[in-house]
Amino acid sequence: MTLADIFEINDPICIEPAIMDCADSEYTRFLLDGDYSAAKLLVDENEDPIAAAFLEEGGWTVTSFVFRPFSVEVLERIEALDGDIYQEERSNYLAALREYYCGEIVKEYPDVIEDNREGRYEMIESLFKSLNLRPGSEIKDGKSAGDGAGDCAAKPTAIDFCCGxxxxxxxxxxxxxxxxxxxxxxxLISCGIQRKRLEPSRAMCLDGTRASDFCPKCNLGIGLMLGDITNFNADMWEDIIYELFELSEKTVISTATKPERERVAGWCSDAGRRYKITENDRDPIYDSWVCVSEE
Structure with a gap:
């Protein structure tokens, strides 16, 4: 299901250039400056407004309110245009929104270089098996990654931070x-989509320090091959790791060096998480040390 399907329109363009911009209320002001001839309002299963589409001379413009407050002024514009009301589950809309922005990313980066090396999948698979990450014990209350809903989910949920x-x-x-x-x-997102490792409806280009603004809580959080953690950038990585802790019941973090390992251990302690660090010989370049922590 696409944004076009949801609104029953052709070739919609989101007014926000990137998914992170959907949290910026400045785009509500930009929207209200437009000259429109028709409008549609989208509400979720709880009848909360989550998006709107406006028709102008160049076509349909879509704006989203899943990451920022809905505006009364927007509602007034829709009512003035005698706009139609549509309803869709929030999770379906979020999936369509992510798919739209991933499509834009692939258009911008059509030619990508494969960054995966031979055997990497098997190394990660073996590591995860050794950590008993097969689904089962991670489900506690049916959190659904991607929609934030509380309904019971059929699958355990996982967020891959800095997924490459x-x-x-x-x-x-x-x-x-x-x-x-x-x-x-x-x-890298474009590469993953083109290589079929990432699903467009479940991937985002996102600053990890703002992950909790765009991601729901999950059962398992993964942060593998985190970039070089140095004195210069440690504050940034600390913010990212704390976002990972905030969103996940169990986390798996891998680092390349002992100093990085010690930093991660300190952050686990500061966050009050139970943790265990083990040495990993499957991929000594990037995953030398693996930290598993829990709430």
Missing amino acids: SGVATSVLRDFGYETLSFDYDAA
Whole structure:
């Protein structure tokens, strides 16, 4: 299901250039400056407004309110245009929104270089098996990654932080997890989508320090091959790791060096999480040390 399907319109364009911009209320002001001839309001299963579409000379413009407050002024514009009201489950709309932005990313980065090396999938698969990450024990209350709903989910949920081109995501999905993945490098997201490791409806280009603004809580959080953690950038990585802790019941983090390992251990302690760090010889370049922590 696409945004076009949901609104029953052709070739919609989102006024927000990227999914992170959907949290910026400035785009509500931009929207209200437009000259429109028709409008549609989308509400979710609880009848809360989550998006709107406006017709102008160049076509349909869509704006989203899943990550920022809905505006009374927007409602007034829709009513003035005698706009129609549509209803869709919030989870379906979020999936369509992610798919739209992933499509834009692939258009922007059509030619990508494969960043995955031979055997990486098997290394991660073996690591996850050794950590007993097969679905089962991770489900507590049916949280659903991707929609934030409280309804019982059929699958355990996992978020792949800084997912790169999605190798770990593909392992988790093959294990049976419902995955949600993000990375700040749009070219890597494009690579993962084109290589079928990432699903467009379940991937985002996102700053990890703002993950909790765009992701629901999950059963399992993964942060593999985190970038070099140094004195210069430690504050940034600390913010990302705390977002990972905030969103996941269990987390798996891998680092390359002992100093990085010690930083992660300190952050686990500061967050009050139970943790265990083990040495990993499957991939000594990136995953030398693996930290598993729980709430």
